[in-house]
């Protein structure tokens with residue numbers, strides 16, 4: 567979200583700069599036009615006076631032969647000047663650049679707007695997810711939400727540590743990122759724990775801290791079930807202290823990483 571704000575602020579700054587530049591060019595062009603009109607008007611008035619005087623002396627001019635008459639000047643073509651054309655082209659170019667930048671910003675934000683990571687995401691049918699976890703004997707991985715879903719049994723959580731964030735769902739959503747320095751934490755099928763390959767932090771099946779430099783348990787997201795569909799709210803991270811230890815689960819086999 568911070569990056570999005572920076573992008574929007576930059577786009578606004580560029581837009582303001584472009585508007586300032588266009589206004590400045592318009593002002594300069596307006597002054598030039600004003601001057602041109604004055605000159606044109608002056609010439610036109612002078613021209614009319616000359617034509618009038620020529621008409622008054624008319625006879626003379628007409629009679630005096632062809633050399634005495636005043637010919638009206640030709641008007642310049644009224645289309646846009648080259649300068650105006652270049653100015654407009656540059657303005658259109660600026661608008662094109664800003665449009666592209668705005669489009670890129672929208673593309674960046676679009677996943678959140680349409681329910682990607684950072685929003686509430688529909689994962690799928692709860693019963694199907696639970697069946698998959700039991701069959702594969704590993705967490706259900708949901709890459710779109712950067713989430714592991716693990717089965718949650720309230721009977722194994724007598725103090726109700728996770729009752730609120732699971733909201734009655736038989737599943738709990740763990741953020742896949744290690745709380746130490748941000749590596750993705752894989753699940754070790756041998757030990758049935760999460761074990762970080764970067765510095766060896768380990769977490770049990772519910773993501774509770776067990777060993778290593780991690781300052782707390784794996785972060786998690788709130789979930790809810792509606793019409794049998796599980797939804798994960800990835801807009802807000804929920805932290806679990808290092809001391810939280812509801813699940814009694816020693817490693818069920820050898821570790822995948824040392825430490």
Ligand code: FES
Nearest residue numbers: 744746747762765
């Ligand atoms: S990033 Fe996982 S232990 Fe350091």
